[in-house]
Amino acid sequence: MMVVSDTSPLTALLTVGEAGLLPRLFTEVVIPEAVQAELSRSHPQLPDWLRVRAVGDRHQVSRFAEIVDAGEAEAIALAQELHADRLLMDERLGRRLAAQQGLRVVGLLGVVLLARQQRLIPSARALLERLDREAGMYLAEDVRETALRAVGE
Numbered sequence: 001m002m003v004v005s006d007t008s009p010l011t012a013l014l015t016v017g018e019a020g021l022l023p024r025l026f027t028e029v030v031i032p033e034a035v036q037a038e039l040s041r042s043h044p045q046l047p048d049w050l051r052v053r054a055v056g057d058r059h060q061v062s063r064f065a066e067i068v069d070a071g072e073a074e075a076i077a078l079a080q081e082l083h084a085d086r087l088l089m090d091e092r093l094g095r096r097l098a099a100q101q102g103l104r105v106v107g108l109l110g111v112v113l114l115a116r117q118q119r120l121i122p123s124a125r126a127l128l129e130r131l132d133r134e135a136g137m138y139l140a141e142d143v144r145e146t147a148l149r150a151v152g153e
Contacts, residue, residue: 002028004079005088007038007071009108010050012135014043018127021115022088023049030082032074056081068094079103108137109147116151125153 003026010031013019022029030051031039039046055061055077064073072094079087080101087098090107098105106114108131116124125148131137139147 001026001085003086003088004030004075004084006075007035008090009088012108012131012137015135016130019047021120024120025114032078034070034074038071053078067097113147113151124148124151
């Protein structure tokens with residue numbers, strides 16, 4: 001299963017040292033060049049399993065960039081071009097645009113829950129707490145608790 005990722009979920013996972021979950025959940029993890037540039041500002045050494053691809057349809061990127069930032073615009077366009085199984089994105093406006101384009105979107109919370117369901121992590125709660133504390137991932141308490149109940153925590 002291929003996933004195209006935006007910057008913020010990868011940044012959060014890299015920050016807490018859990019980016020390696022992605023290649024265990026998805027057979028291929030792809031980012032567009034704009035996301036690579038954004039990631040490189042904070043993370044000069046990117047994982048070897050991360051594939052960088054250029055977006056072919058720059059007109060589509062320009063259209064999307066009128067609504068969302070460059071990384072999100074390229075991620076959405078690339079996910080369309082590659083017929084990705086999922087788009088990894090957290091920003092609400094970008095998720096809405098991606099859904100309007102017919103893309104299936106998963107967020108960082110979804111990745112944590114998938115990792116827990118597949119027993120790749122011992123505790124979704126512990127990882128969510130680390131993401132909050134170390135990477136600034138905020139979740140409303142009711143959302144967090146509903147999600148954790150879904151994986152038996």
